Amino acid sequence: xxxxxxxxxxxxRCQGEIRAFIGAWVRDPHQREDIFQEVALVLWxxxxxxxxxxxxAAWARGIAAKKVWQRWEQARRVPLPFDPETLRAVQEAxxxxxxxxxxxxxxxxxxxxxxxxxxxRLLALRYEESLKLADIAQRLRSSLDxxxxxxxxxxxxxxxxxxxxxxxxxxxxxxxx
Amino acid sequence: xxxxxxxxxxxxxxLASEADCLELGRRLRDDPxxxxxxxxxxxxxxMLGELLREQAVPLLQPGTDIGLAPGRQLPRRGGVRQRxxxxxxxxxxxxxxxxLWLPIGLAGGSEVVAGQVLVNGAARRWIPQGARVEVADGDxxxxxxxxxxxxxxxxxxxxxxxxxxxxxxxxxxxVRGGGCFSVGPQSPPLLIDTPIGSVAAHDSDVAVELWSPxxxxxxxxxxxxxxxxxxxxxLLGQVEVQHQGQxxxxxxxxxxxxxxxxxxxxxxxxxxxxxxxxxxxxKSFVLERQPAKPGTEPTRWPIRLTDQTRVVYRGxxxxxxxxxxxxxxxxxxxxxxxxxxxxxxxxxxxxxxAGRITAMADDGKELTLETFRKDQPPETRxxxxxxxxxxxxxxxxxxxxxxxxxxxARIWLAAGSKDAAIDVELVRKGRVxxxxxxxxxxxxxxxxxxxxxxxxxxxxxxxxxxxxxxxKKPADGAQKPAPTPEKKPDGDKKPTVKExxxxxxxxxxxxxxxxxxxxxxxxxxDKKASDGPVPKK
Numbered sequence: 001x002x003x004x005x006x007x008x009x010x011x012x013r014c015q016g017e018i019r020a021f022i023g024a025w026v027r028d029p030h031q032r033e034d035i036f037q038e039v040a041l042v043l044w045x046x047x048x049x050x051x052x053x054x055x056x057a058a059w060a061r062g063i064a065a066k067k068v069w070q071r072w073e074q075a076r077r078v079p080l081p082f083d084p085e086t087l088r089a090v091q092e093a094x095x096x097x098x099x100x101x102x103x104x105x106x107x108x109x110x111x112x113x114x115x116x117x118x119x120x121r122l123l124a125l126r127y128e129e130s131l132k133l134a135d136i137a138q139r140l141r142s143s144l145d146x147x148x149x150x151x152x153x154x155x156x157x158x159x160x161x162x163x164x165x166x167x168x169x170x171x172x173x174x175x176x177x
Numbered sequence: 178x179x180x181x182x183x184x185x186x187x188x189x190x191x192l193a194s195e196a197d198c199l200e201l202g203r204r205l206r207d208d209p210x211x212x213x214x215x216x217x218x219x220x221x222x223x224m225l226g227e228l229l230r231e232q233a234v235p236l237l238q239p240g241t242d243i244g245l246a247p248g249r250q251l252p253r254r255g256g257v258r259q260r261x262x263x264x265x266x267x268x269x270x271x272x273x274x275x276x277l278w279l280p281i282g283l284a285g286g287s288e289v290v291a292g293q294v295l296v297n298g299a300a301r302r303w304i305p306q307g308a309r310v311e312v313a314d315g316d317x318x319x320x321x322x323x324x325x326x327x328x329x330x331x332x333x334x335x336x337x338x339x340x341x342x343x344x345x346x347x348x349x350x351x352v353r354g355g356g357c358f359s360v361g362p363q364s365p366p367l368l369i370d371t372p373i374g375s376v377a378a379h380d381s382d383v384a385v386e387l388w389s390p391x392x393x394x395x396x397x398x399x400x401x402x403x404x405x406x407x408x409x410x411x412l413l414g415q416v417e418v419q420h421q422g423q424x425x426x427x428x429x430x431x432x433x434x435x436x437x438x439x440x441x442x443x444x445x446x447x448x449x450x451x452x453x454x455x456x457x458x459x460k461s462f463v464l465e466r467q468p469a470k471p472g473t474e475p476t477r478w479p480i481r482l483t484d485q486t487r488v489v490y491r492g493x494x495x496x497x498x499x500x501x502x503x504x505x506x507x508x509x510x511x512x513x514x515x516x517x518x519x520x521x522x523x524x525x526x527x528x529x530x531a532g533r534i535t536a537m538a539d540d541g542k543e544l545t546l547e548t549f550r551k552d553q554p555p556e557t558r559x560x561x562x563x564x565x566x567x568x569x570x571x572x573x574x575x576x577x578x579x580x581x582x583x584x585x586a587r588i589w590l591a592a593g594s595k596d597a598a599i600d601v602e603l604v605r606k607g608r609v610x611x612x613x614x615x616x617x618x619x620x621x622x623x624x625x626x627x628x629x630x631x632x633x634x635x636x637x638x639x640x641x642x643x644x645x646x647x648x649k650k651p652a653d654g655a656q657k658p659a660p661t662p663e664k665k666p667d668g669d670k671k672p673t674v675k676e677x678x679x680x681x682x683x684x685x686x687x688x689x690x691x692x693x694x695x696x697x698x699x700x701x702x703d704k705k706a707s708d709g710p711v712p713k714k
Contacts, residue, residue, distance in 0.1 A: 016223065016363050024219035027191050086202040093205075093212035094220070101220060108221055109228050120229060127225035133190050144192075152186040158221065 007047050011040070014057035017101065021061045021094055025068045025082070029130040035071060039064045057098060061091050103169065104162055111161035119154055126151060181211050185218055227325065227363045287338060292318025292330075306340030312354070322347050324364040330356035331386075355386030355408070371407045374420035374435045381414025383427075388434075388509070406436040406447065413585075434507075448478050448508040452523070455500045461516075462500045464508060479516050480508055486518045492525035492589035494565045494599035528587035528602065532558065534580055544580050544601075546588070560588055561597045568601045578603050 019036055026032045042063050043050075050059055065087045072080050112120065125136045133151075137144045179187075184201045187193040193201065204211045287304040293313035296304055304310055304320065312318040312334045320328040323340075324347060330336070334354025340347065350370040359382045360367045366379035376385050386408045409418055410432035418425045420435040427433055436447055450466035459482075466476045482488065482500075490498045500506070504523050511517040532546035541562070548556050562568070570578045580586060580603055589600035 012365065016227075017220070019362070020220040020223035023223045024215065081198050082202040083206070086206045089206045089209070089212045090216055093209065093216040096209075097213050097216050097220070104217070104221070105224055108224055112225070112228050123225055124229045127222065128229045130226070133192065148186070148190050148192060151190060152183075155186065155189070155218065155221075156182065159218070162221070 003047060007044060010056040011043060011060075014060055015040075016105075017057045017094070017098065018060045018064055021091070022064050022068060024090060025087070026071065031071065035064065035067045038067050042067070055095065055098070058091075058095050061094055065091050100166070103166060107162040107165040107169075108158060110165065111158050114161070115154070115158075119150075122147075122150060123154060181214065185215055189218065189222060224363070227361050230325070230327075230359075230361055287320050287322045290319040290321050290327075292316045294318045294320065304338050306338065309335070309337050309352075311335045317356070322364075322367070325361050326364045326367050327359040328356055329359075330354065351385060351387060353387060355384065357382060357384045360414075373437050374407055374418055376407075376409055377417045377419070378414070381411060381416050383414075383416045384408075384410040406434045408432065408434045448480070448506075448510065450476070450478070450506065452500055452502055452504050452506050453477060455502055459499050462506075464506055478508075480506075480510075480521070481517050482521065483517060487520040489520075489522045490524045490567075490600075491522065491602070492528070492600050493523065493567065494591070495567045496565065498523075498567075524600075525589060528600075529590045530558065531585065531587040534582050534584045534586050537580060537582060541579075544586070546586055559596060560586075560601070562601070563591075563597055565591070566598045566601060568603065570603050 015036075018039055019032070022032050022035050022039070026035055039060065043060055046063075050056065069084065069087065112123075115123075122136070122140075125131050125139065126133075131139070133144050133147050136142075137147045140147070179197070179200070181204060184193065184197055184204070187197055188201055201215075205215055206212075289302050289304065293300055293316070294304065295301070295311045295313060296308045300313075301308075310320075312330045312332055314332050317332060318328075318330050318334075320330065322328065326347065328349075331354045334356055335352040337350040337352065339349060346366055346368055348368040348370065352372075358367060358369060358376075358378055360378045360380060362380040364379070366377055369376040369378070369385055371385065371387055376383060388406045388408060407420075409416065409427060411427045415426060415428045418427060418433070418435060425433070425435075448464050448466075450464040452462050453465035454463040456462065461479060461481045464478045464480050466478075468475055488498075493504075500521075500523060505525065507522045508518050509520045511519045530546075530548050532548035534544050535547045535557070536545040538544070543562065544560050546558050546560060548558050568578050568580060580601065584603045587602040588598050589602075591597045591599045
């Protein structure tokens with residue numbers, strides 16, 4: 001398998017993880033995408049330095065963390081939203097939680113499908129159309145606070161649903177009812 | 178102290194104050210469990226957009242009551258919760274066990290989400306690997322592929338679904354018709370084979386259409402002899418096209434026609450060039466193509482327009498829709514005829530810029546677009562609509578159209594103006610049921626204006642960013658992935674791909690060399706992407 005194919009396989013497999021990690025720090029979808037592109041470029045350019053005994057996603061997240069930090073510094077935001085230690089702590093948390101990410105994604109897919117259509121529509125405004133809360137509130141003729149509360153409840157509900165599903169799968173895999 | 182979940186919620190909704198961020202940062206740093214919760218929540222958040230797109234959620238209309246009005250609570254289910262707990266638990270177990278089996282049973286298969294699809298002649302909802310698929314006449318069909326990609330196929334389109342190949346790359350062969358192929362960032366790259374080239378898409382939306390002579394549309398084969406060309410239009414992202422041994426990158430807003438070989442009979446009915454003369458009655462003109470070699474005579478073809486000829490104008494102001502000397506034209510001749518046009522497209526195929534409409538003035542005279550330029554933040558451009566502005570849908574140029582927020586728009590400006598549009602072409606998803614009439618068969622019913630497939634409400638209109646080169650190299654035999662990840666749609670540069678650093682061996686249809694490859698020996702002096710092949714979108 002050539003370098004290119006190897007890179008593609010690794011990159012395609014973990015690009016969701018890279019996006020998620022960047023998205024954790026950069027809330028603007030356009031800036032997020034910019035950084036993702038920059039990270040992708042660095043990953044490809046530096047691919048010959050990649051140590052295959054290490055996790056590709058971890059390597060990518062390290063590069064992404066640097067890019068995020070650079071972006072904050074370039075933007076001259078004072079104070080910087082988070083410090084390097086926080087980035088590192090979350091980077092490590094991503095690594096620790098990477099193992100069940102696929103299972104969680106599948107569970108999330110099913111949990112999302114089980115939500116009432118109106119709830120999914122609200123989520124679509126936020127996460128598919130990338131609308132800000134104020135825009136959603138305006139579109140729905142509601143208040144910002146109401147939208148925030150509804151989104152918070154939906155996230156909590158999805159999270160609880162995912163945990164339940166994972167627990168059920170765990171029981172199944174152990175053969176316990 | 179706020180609960181951690183509340184802090185993260187505020188942060189995720191962009192409502193966290195500086196103090197909140199400080200507090201959140203401290204807890205993430207000091208508490209590994211907090212950092213893990215944050216990682217899981219942000220990971221889930223990143224997935225939601227893609228999952229929602231997969232599940233095709235209709236967008237909310239203004240004022241829709243979803244239980245958010247101040248003072249209202251989301252429905253509480255405490256009453257039934259206790260009673261249904263046991264049943265829910267059992268159902269969950271059942272679903273979970275099904276979940277273990279479903280991916281195996283449906284591996285490589287696809288689901289028909291809307292419209293009617295015949296699989297090996299019988300109406301089916303599930304499309305197994307290797308099946309020959311035909312969309313029923315009348316409405317477009319929407320098919321969801323494993324991995325989340327979506328196809329919106331025009332009526333009567335035919336394809337063979339090969340499923341996910343050895344490299345986990347879904348692949349299909351388009352045999353007739355066409356459609357819009359949406360491949361999300363989380364989905365594996367999709368390879369679309371056609372008789373005269375293949376299109377590889379990832380994190381992009383692309384319209385692909387086969388042009389066949391009329392007599393072959395009824396009985397298609399995967400035969401290059403019976404296919405004139407493939408038209409590829411990139412609605413979002415970037416795609417790679419393999420054609421005649423060359424690779425081309427097409428970026429956001431670009432469209433290109435890849436014609437059959439010159440020595441193929443089908444190709445002989447296509448003509449590209451500049452209008453050199455126009456008859457007084459406007460019913461005929463002379464098309465001229467400059468020679469490839471200096472010092473030789475240009476090729477001139479007399480072209481007749483009849484009542485059956487489908488004519489499309491692009492980049493032409495309202496009221497100026499007529500053949501004019503000097504304008505570019507692409508002509509498809511009636512089969513067997515040397516001068517009678519079946520379809521003609523006049524004007525400038527590539528717009529001055531393109532983008533997504535983010536706002537409309539109340540009086541409808543002005544629209545705001547978000548355009549994209551590589552290495553720069555998105556740019557907002559305001560476009561004035563005047564009485565001379567033509568506004569049309571990309572797939573139905575004759576229909577009256579009104580721009581709406583969320584539409585993709587390709588803008589042609591008036592000469593010398595920086596903001597006054599003469600032509601606005603709207604790209605509205607979910608309209609593949611209707612077709613660009615420019616190169617449709619004469620005498621066939623016009624599908625334009627048909628009911629959109631599952632409406633324009635599909636959330637695919639979200640301003641998604643384009644593709645990234647490293648995950649965009651699915652073509653077999655690719656020598657190296659394009660090292661420059663494509664940034665954002667270069668809406669306001671004409672040959673957008675010129676900004677990209679192409680991968681070795683990758684040609685860009687925007688330059689002359691690639692144009693020559695796509696359509697042999699174009700008019701000399703043609704330098705822009707738009708100058709070469711048929712300006713079809």
